Amino acid sequence: xxxxxxxxxxxxxxxxxxxxxxxxxxxxxxxxxxxxxxxxxxxxxxxxxxxxxxxxxxxxxxxxxxxxxxxxxxxxxxxxxxxxxx
Numbered sequence: 383x384x385x386x387x388x389x390x391x392x393x394x395x396x397x398x399x400x401x402x403x404x405x406x407x408x409x410x411x412x413x414x415x416x417x418x419x420x421x422x423x424x425x426x427x428x429x430x431x432x433x434x435x436x437x438x439x440x441x442x443x444x445x446x447x448x449x450x451x452x453x454x455x456x457x458x459x460x461x462x463x464x465x466x467x468x
Contacts, residue, residue, distance in 0.1 A: 383414055384454045394460045405439050413437060
């Protein structure tokens with residue numbers, strides 16, 4: 383699986399608390415093994431994020447991504463639930 387990141391995703395990840403960065407890396411390992419693992423709560427989004435999917439990083443933090451094809455994932459947004467879904 384190939385994983386790429388939008389520049390804004392990388393910027394946000396660098397600015398997040400270390401705890402969130404560590405949690406993202408742990409969830410990314412799970413995602414690579416099984417992107418539909420129940421712990422990720424992977425789901426399709428609607429509205430402004432129509433066509434994208436979201437996974438849980440922590441209870442409040444989410445990572446939003448786009449499936450380019452079966453083997454390519456592009457992470458586009460990272461933030462708290464309230465930041466992303468205003």
